Amino acid sequence: MNIWPLTAEPALSVAGVRLTEIAERFGTPAYVIDEEHVRVRCREYAKAMAPHEVAYAAKAFWCRAMARWIAEEGLSLDVCSGGELAVARAAGFPGDRILLHGNGKTGHELSAALDYGVGRIVVDSHGEVRQLAALTVGAGTRAARTMGDRAVAAPTPGRQKVLIRVTPGVDAHVHRAVTTGVEDQQFGLSIASGAAADVARLIRRQPALELAGVHCHIGSQITGLDGFETAARRLVAFMAGLGGLPELNLGGGHAVPYRPGEDGLDIAAFAQRITGVVEQECAAHAIPVPRLTIEPGRAIVGGAGITLYRVLTVKHGARTFVVVDGGMSDNPRPALYGSRYHIERAGAPAAGGTEPMTVVGRHCEAGDVLVSGAHLPTGIRPGDLLAMPCTGAYHHAMASNYNHLTRPPVIAVRAGQAWPLIRRETQADMLRRDVG
Ligand code: LLP
Secondary structure, X not given: OOOOOOOEEOOOEEOOEEHHHHHHHHOOOEEEEEHHHHHHHHHHHHHHHOOOEEEEEHHHOOOHHHHHHHHHOOOEEEEOOHHHHXXXXXXXXXXXXXXXXXXXXXXXXXXXXXXXXXXXXXXXXXXXXXXXXXXXXXXXXXXHHHHHHOOOOOOOOOOEEEEEEEEOOOOOOXXXXXXXXXXXXXXXXXXXXXXXXXXXXXXXXXXXXXXXXXXXXXXXXXXXXXHHHHHHHHHHHHHHHOOOOOEEEOOOOEOOOOOOOOOOOOHHHHHHHHHHHXXXXXXXXXXXXXXXXXXXXXXXXXXXXXXXXXXXXXXXXXXXXXXXXXXXXXXXHHHHHOXXXXXXXXXXXXXXXXXXXXXXXXXOOOOOEEEEEEEEEOOOOOOOEEEEEOOOXXXXXXXXXXXXXXXXXXXXXXXXXXXXXXXXXXXXXXXHHOOO
C-alpha cells in the first residue's frame, strides 16, 4: 500500500508543492498535511459505512481547520477532553454531532459538554453517571433561569443521551500501550463481571439521562477484522440483555501502513463484514439493528502527513548516524511503542548508491532514534532535507517541549498552495508560561 499522501510524488512534492520549497519557506522540522488526502479518506469512510456513522477521533490530530474539513465532509466527531471540545467549539463544529469520551472526565468538562449541547456522552464509571445526572438537572435549571430572565418561556430540557463504554474482553494483539479491549485495564466497564449491566440500570434510573447505546474501543493500529467481529458479537449480546438499544459504537483502531510493504485495514471489507455480523447477531437475539458508529483517527489523517527534517550532522563509526533537527519531541512514537518508519532524502534522487544509516534526533538520550536501518544516499551531508511519511496522526498531537525545543508548525498543502494551520512555537511562547 502507498505510504505517501495521495497527492505526493514520493519525497519530492505534495499537492504540487515541492518539499524543498516548503522547508525553505516555513523552516524545519515541519509537519506537512495534505488536505485532499484527509478529505478523500473521509469520503471513503462515509461511503463504506453509509448509512451508519463515522466520527473522526480528534486525538489523532486536531486544530480548527481540521474541524472544518471534517464538518464539511459530513463526519461526526469524537473528543476526549475539554481542550479538544474547545477547538471544536471555536470552529463551530455542530454540538449534536459530537461524542465526549474519557475514563476520567472533570466536572468542568462535563459541564462544558452540556453547555455546548454535545450529542452523546460516553460514560465510563458509576461515579460519572451520578455526577452527570446531577449536572444535567443543574444545566436544565440554569438554562431555564437564563431564559426566564429574558422573559422567554423556559423549554423542557431534553434528556442527555449517553453510551456506556464496555470492556468486551477482546485482545487485538497490538502494542500493550494501546490494548484497550481486555479485562483489567483502566477503560470501560466489564461485561463479564456484570459492572456494565449495573451501570446500565443506574443510567435508566436517572430521569435526566437516556441510555442510547454501548461503545468499545479495542486498540489501535489493528490490521485484522477478527477482534472487531468478536467485539461486535459480544456487544450485541450485551445490548440484547438490555432489550436492544439504538446505537452501537465500535470505536477506532484501524491500521495504516507506515513502511513500504505494510498493509492497512481494508475499510470496505471491514464495513461489509461488521455490518453483516451485527445484522446476523441482532436477528439471532431478535432485537432491532442499531445504528453503528466507528471512530477512526489514524486512518483518516495518518497517511496525509509528512515530517521534514534538516540534517545537522553525519557521524561515521561502527554505524553511520544522521543527526536531524528534531527527534523524540516531535515524534515520540519510536521511543514509546518501538514504531518503525520510512525516511528518504527529499528532492531529486542522488547519483550513486545508498547505505544503511541510523537517523537520530538531537535530544539528550540514546533512545532518541527515529529510524534504524534507513537507506540514505552515501553522500548525505549537513543541510540535506529528509522526508518521513505517515506522520499525520499522533505526531503533532503528541509533540512536547522536551529539552526546550519548540514544537514544529503544521503546514497544509492543496492545489499548489502551502499555508500554516498551526505556527511554529517560539521561545517567547515558552517563556510566557514561565511565570515564577
Ligand atoms: N476512539 C477511542 C475511544 C479511542 O480511545 C481512540 C484512540 C480512537 C477512537 C482512535 O483510534 P485510532 O483510529 O486513531 O487508532 N498514541 C497512540 C495511539 C493511541 C490511541 C488511543 N485511542 C499511537 O501513537 O499509536
